[in-house]
Amino acid sequence: MAKKKILKRSWAEPFKIKVVEPIKMTTRADREKAAKEAGYNTFLLKSEDVYIDLLTDSGTNAMSDRQWAGMMIGDEAYAGSRNFYYLWDNVKKFYGMPYFVPAHQGRAAEHMISQILIKQGDYIPGNMYFTTTRLHQELAGATFVDVIIDEAHDPLNEHPFKGNVDIKKLDKLVSEVGAKKIPYVCMAGPVNMAGGQPFSMKNLKEVAQYCKQKKIKLWFDATRACENAYFIKEREKGYANKTVTQILKEMCSYFEGLWVSAKKDLMVNIGGILATKNKKVFEQARNMVVVYEGLHTYGGLAGRDMEAMAVGMEEMVEYDNIKARIGQVEYCGHQLEKYGIPFVKPIGGHAIFLDAKKFLPHIKQDQFPAQTLAAEIYLDSGVRGMERGIVSAGRDPETGKHRYPKLELVRLTFPRRVYTQAHIDVTVESIAEVYDNRKKIKGLKMIYEPKYLRFFQGRFERI
Ligand code: F0G
Numbered sequence: 100m101a102k103k104k105i106l107k108r109s110w111a112e113p114f115k116i117k118v119v120e121p122i123k124m125t126t127r128a129d130r131e132k133a134a135k136e137a138g139y140n141t142f143l144l145k146s147e148d149v150y151i152d153l154l155t156d157s158g159t160n161a162m163s164d165r166q167w168a169g170m171m172i173g174d175e176a177y178a179g180s181r182n183f184y185y186l187w188d189n190v191k192k193f194y195g196m197p198y199f200v201p202a203h204q205g206r207a208a209e210h211m212i213s214q215i216l217i218k219q220g221d222y223i224p225g226n227m228y229f230t231t232t233r234l235h236q237e238l239a240g241a242t243f244v245d246v247i248i249d250e251a252h253d254p255l256n257e258h259p260f261k262g263n264v265d266i267k268k269l270d271k272l273v274s275e276v277g278a279k280k281i282p283y284v285c286m287a288g289p290v291n292m293a294g295g296q297p298f299s300m301k302n303l304k305e306v307a308q309y310c311k312q313k314k315i316k317l318w319f320d321a322t323r324a325c326e327n328a329y330f331i332k333e334r335e336k337g338y339a340n341k342t343v344t345q346i347l348k349e350m351c352s353y354f355e356g357l358w359v360s361a362k363k364d365l366m367v368n369i370g371g372i373l374a375t376k377n378k379k380v381f382e383q384a385r386n387m388v389v390v391y392e393g394l395h396t397y398g399g400l401a402g403r404d405m406e407a408m409a410v411g412m413e414e415m416v417e418y419d420n421i422k423a424r425i426g427q428v429e430y431c432g433h434q435l436e437k438y439g440i441p442f443v444k445p446i447g448g449h450a451i452f453l454d455a456k457k458f459l460p461h462i463k464q465d466q467f468p469a470q471t472l473a474a475e476i477y478l479d480s481g482v483r484g485m486e487r488g489i490v491s492a493g494r495d496p497e498t499g500k501h502r503y504p505k506l507e508l509v510r511l512t513f514p515r516r517v518y519t520q521a522h523i524d525v526t527v528e529s530i531a532e533v534y535d536n537r538k539k540i541k542g543l544k545m546i547y548e549p550k551y552l553r554f555f556q557g558r559f560e561r562i
Pocket residue numbers: 154155156157204205206207229231232287291320322323360361362370371
């Protein structure tokens with residue numbers, strides 16, 4: 100047999116499947132009924148009515164055999180659990196922060212840190228908002244100000260670090276309101292709402308230097324920090340030969356403290372972290388956690404959850420793991436490109452963000468193009484994505500009017516170690532089908548709107 104020249108070598112996941120969970124197949128009629136009952140909001144669908152669930156990568160990851168083994172050695176003592184001390188050691192080792200308070204998930208840590216650092220009338224600059232992060236800052240009395248670079252608001256701009264802070268925007272805010280009104284600058288990486296876009300180490304260093312000069316603290320939403328570290332390794336000069344562990348540690352070194360939703364990078368189903376170098380802030384958080392979460396050695400978690408988190412932390416920095424995870428998102432993006440389907444570039448770390456404004460240009464933003472598109476994809480195939488546009492952006496607390504974000508997106512988020520390449524192919528083909536029929540699609544009308552984080556529970560009707 101003649102030897103064929105191999106053009107490109109493929110990669111595959113660095114694990115094999117040991118346990119499987121069956122999923123239900125549904126018909127179009129089943130899905131029409133389910134979508135209507137859910138008010139055309141994918142958050143309100145029953146999971147059993149979903150075929151491929153790309154709603155979120157939060158808490159939906161597959162744990163490893165080592166993590167599951169860890170679940171069996173939970174030390175469920177009320178105080179001083181062995182698992183807590185193991186987790187604390189790993190917080191020091193991987194995030195480089197000496198002080199740590201556990202929390203049941205990311206927003207619990209956001210709540211504590213916002214209440215501790217923010218005073219009524221303060222301003223919090225950030226590299227684009229995240230829904231829960233901004234809400235906790237606002238509930239603590241602050242006004243959020245977006246200081247991300249302009250490129251981040253343009254879905255087609257291929258800037259490799261669209262998560263960067265625009266120092267000029269930051270400086271403008273500081274000169275307008277004064278450094279005393281800014282308790283901290285909030286940086287997240289990769290930036291979820293921008294399309295999973297990372298910041299560069301160079302930008303982080305510049306922001307850190309600026310903050311130091313102005314005596315403003317710098318805090319880190321490190322929820323998907325390992326993915327940011329991976330992008331720095333792949334894209335930034337001088338980092339190709341560093342490990343993810345080294346890059347993560349260097350990133351964290353520029354911050355006074357950080358919080359993590361452990362439901363992402365750490366590949367667990369529940370958990371959160373608040374960690375800092377500041378002993379005073381730590382003492383306040385350690386006291387606050389007993390009011391809202393539980394004793395400071397479990398923070399709303401079981402011992403077994405903390406064990407799974409500690410093991411997950413050791414796995415999250417493995418290069419091959421992250422490469423396969425981001426590689427799967429890239430694969431999906433490259434397949435979508437073949438059909439000319441519009442989505443945010445460059446391809447993000449945790450998700451593909453379909454550009455609903457381009458996909459459904461005939462639907463006005465106040466008829467919710469992204470909400471509509473997420474519903475249509477579900478109706479076609481049972482694939483569940485999430486709206487990340489005007490519904491997620493909510494209302495301006497002062498004027499009560501809709502915020503009109505430039506980005507009107509549907510997020511297809513990939514849980515870690517859960518789906519195969521065939522699941523991605525099915526997803527892409529479904530989106531292509533919806534794209535072919537896009538001109539017939541009509542928008543939605545909102546018929547129920549809760550006060551906070553309306554995207555979770557809002558209900559819609561077809562126009
Ligand atoms: N920060 C970021 C960047 C997040 O993506 C999330 C959650 C949180 C904080 C809050 O953490 O959910 O554990 O309370 N993001 C999920 C998502 C919900 O689907 O992107 P949490």
